[in-house]
Amino acid sequence: MKPSLLRPTSTALLGASLLVACGAPGAVGPAVTTLSRTVAMPGDTVTLTGVNLGTNGTVLLGGTTASVTSYTNTSVTFTVPQNARWAHNDLQLITNGKSITAPMKLFVGQAINPSATTTTDVQTALNALPAGAALLLGPKAYTATSAPLYLNNRSLYGQGQDQTSVNGDVYLHATERNVVTVGSLTLTGDNYYLVNAVKDSPASLSALSTQLSRERQNRFERRRNPRFTLPAPSTVQSLAPEGHDVGASRDQSRRVRPHARAADVTAHRIRRAPVVNAAALNQNGPSGFHFLDVSIKEMNARRGYLENNASLSSVTVTDSTIELNDYISLGESGNDLTVKNSTLKSQGGPASGVDLEAGSGNVTIHGSAIYSSMWLNAYSESGNVTIQDSALHNSAANSVTCQTTPACYSLTDVGSNTGQVTITGSKVNATDGDSNDGKPTNAFVFIGSIRNLTTIENNGLIHSTANLQLYSDSSKTETSSAQRGNDQLVVRNNQEISAGDGAASPASLPAYLGIYSHTGDVTVSGNAKLTSSNGMQVYTKFGHVRINGNPDVRVDSASAETDAGFLHVFTSGNTRGVFNDVTFSGNTVKADDQVILDADNGNVTLSANAVSVIGNSHPKLQVYCREARTCTVTDNTLTANATNASTTSRIDLFFDHYSTTAARQNHTVTGNSFLTLGSGSSYFYGAFGWGDATLGANTFRSSGKVYVDAYQATVTATDNTFNVFDGMTGPSGSGLSLAAYKGTDAAPSVINFGANTLTNVGSGGVSKHKADGGRNDRVNVGANTGMQ
Secondary structure, eight states: OOOOSSSOOHHHHHHHHHHHHHTOTTOOOOEEEEESOSEEOTTOEEEEEEEOOOSOOEEEETTEEEEEEEEOSSEEEEEOOTTOOSSEEOEEEEETTEEEEOSSOEEESEEOOTTOOBHHHHHHHHHTSOTTOEEEOOSSEEBOOSSOEEEESOEEEOSOTTTOEEESOEEEEOOTTOEEEEEEEEEEESEEEEEOSSOSOTTHHHHHHHHHHHHHHTOEEEOOOOOOOOOOOOOOOOSSOTTOOOOTTOOOSSOOOOOOOOOSOOOEEEOOOOSSOGGGSOTTSOEEEEEEEEEEEESSTTTOEEEEOOSSEEEEEESOEEEOSSEEEOOOBSSOEEEESOEEEEOSSTTOEEEEEESSSOEEEESOEEEESSEEEEEESSSOEEEESOEEEEEGGGOHHHHHOTTOEEEEEEEESSSOEEEESOEEEEEOOBOTTSOBOEEEEEEEESSSOEEEESOSEEEESSEEEEEEOOOOOOOSTTOOOSOOEEEESOSOEEESOGGGSOTTSOOEEEEEESSSOEEEESOSOEEESSEEEEEESSSOEEEEOOSOEEEOOSOGGGOOOEEEEEEEOTTTTSOOOEEEESOEEEESSEEEEEEETSOEEEESOEEEEEESSOOEEEEEEESOSEEEEESOEEEEEESSTTSOOEEEEEEOOOOTTSOOEEEEEESOEEEEESSTTOEEEEEEEEEEEEEESOEEEESSEEEEEEEEEEEEEESOEEEOSTTOSSOOSEEEEEEEESOOSSSOOEEEEESOEEEOOOTTEEEEEEETTOTTOEEEEOOOBTOO
16 A cells, blocks of 8 residues: 555655655755744743754754753753843754754743733733833734833833834833833834933832923033134235236235135034933943834824933834934933934924934944934944935925024034044935025034044935035144144045035025045045035145045036135145145036135145136136145146136146245146136236246146246246237237246246247237346246247
């Protein structure tokens, strides 16, 4: 008789077992099929059943080893460990070198009585549990009663956000190394508090509610603005000797030192005092709060808030959604704060905002979306702040306050005092709205570390409609060149960094983009788009500035009538005796007012750029390189054009140095195209001091003149093309001025001018000057094409 295919004989089972034992091909591996229970308390006995489990093995419950009391090939009985995690736990069996995971989890905790229907029933069940334990709710809605639900060192789990809901306010209280977790359910209420500094006594709940209500009324405290103060504009002696043909529109008596155009706004950060004596706080170590697969909603529109009054407690939000439109404050936690794969939203209320702060711990936001309408903070005093693959949105247009208050603004502050700040693969967008008088509100964004590295890299968008500041800004005071700080700023490979909305930005709210460090290097490279509707500054007080490979840098004024779009790139460490270089290469820049590059006591490298300053308000492009080793301008197309024929445009190269005790400078200006068009007063001016300068293979085109001056320097100009008085009919005077002065017998000022091509230089031809009594100063003019 053949054995049944549906009911294997004992011989067949024995054969299968032998195949498994011998490791024969096609053998059925071990598997866990059922558990005797899915909810258990520590000390309870649980039996798992399965097939081919072997004769011995190890049971792991959430990674914790359980004591096995019985083991057969088809069943294993174990005891839930006392130190098992109060939560849903994976169950693993390790046998014969193989790890098997059960298809169901084991919840360590207590299941609520199925007859429970209200939060009073839930509170009664929680109070019956030991501290640190967890309660598992059923798949139903639990209605609110008069008192808030008090999770006093107990955790609460449901069957899923769409299966279990709890209505009413909730207080989460964690002390003595306990972690309070809310998981797999939906909470609907208005008041949510995280606390850890009250006594474990039901009588303290009423007092706590009163105390927290008072704290909530005064939850803001200003903190200092992290930006340092720029030095005042500096002056140098006049570069124009008496009688030199300078031109009334060319003021060279003052060296430009631009001020930051940042608005005078101090950032806010949530600060609160402990609700009780700190001596009662976490006596046996830090506690924590975890939100796992939770939806938290408000019961009444724009009334819901979540406030963290717990110090030295970690907070984790994972796979959750929190939407409370008064405010969400997870700040003031002394340990780590983590938001992962979650959505936090607070918009529309009178003080809507999101505060994510970890006093001494790290702030980590990963794969999440944060929405706010007034303030959005992600800040740590001494830990790192990391935002990865996330989106931060702050829109004043969604604020009730901004809809009724003219002086309203939104503030986004991402930073650390001593830790690193890193934003990668993310989007930060702060927008304004319209106030009741029709004037738009301001949006401010501050991103950076005050005393450490700031990295903003590979992001899709970093934007503010008004004011955006990216910084690594130490408040230390250095007294020598050896005290260079650790703080550095890297802004690299982002799709868009922008302030303002172009022509849509109102003139009353000029946009500003500031990228700066105090005592470290600044690197801005490979960004697809860098824009500001008014002004942009990139600078360091003590370090190097490197701006490379940015194909779209634009500073366009919001108002065409008042062209004010400026780009200032500079270092300002001139009192330290340390070189502070500016490197500007491979960029495309458009501005409608001015572009200024200034290395104070440092080298300048300006190469392979296309820079255009085109506007109607005296457009200018200026490069300062003083007290340096090298000043290099090669292979650029540099343009300063006025949009009407009555306006002056200018390009200035100030490579001047009067300290003859320092090493001579080397100046290289080759392969460039210089274009200055506008009125007949437009000009190119090159001032070269204390060193050797080479001007070769450049093209100079101007509706006005070209000036080349040597100050205690030797300037060699060959193979250049000069087209001056371009577009002018019958110009009078000299269109090309060559001047050598301030030389000494040991270091004369010399210009060697030959093998150049000149066009339309005017009736005066080439003007040559020497002055200041330098007996060996001279201008040597050789054979040139088109020379008069």
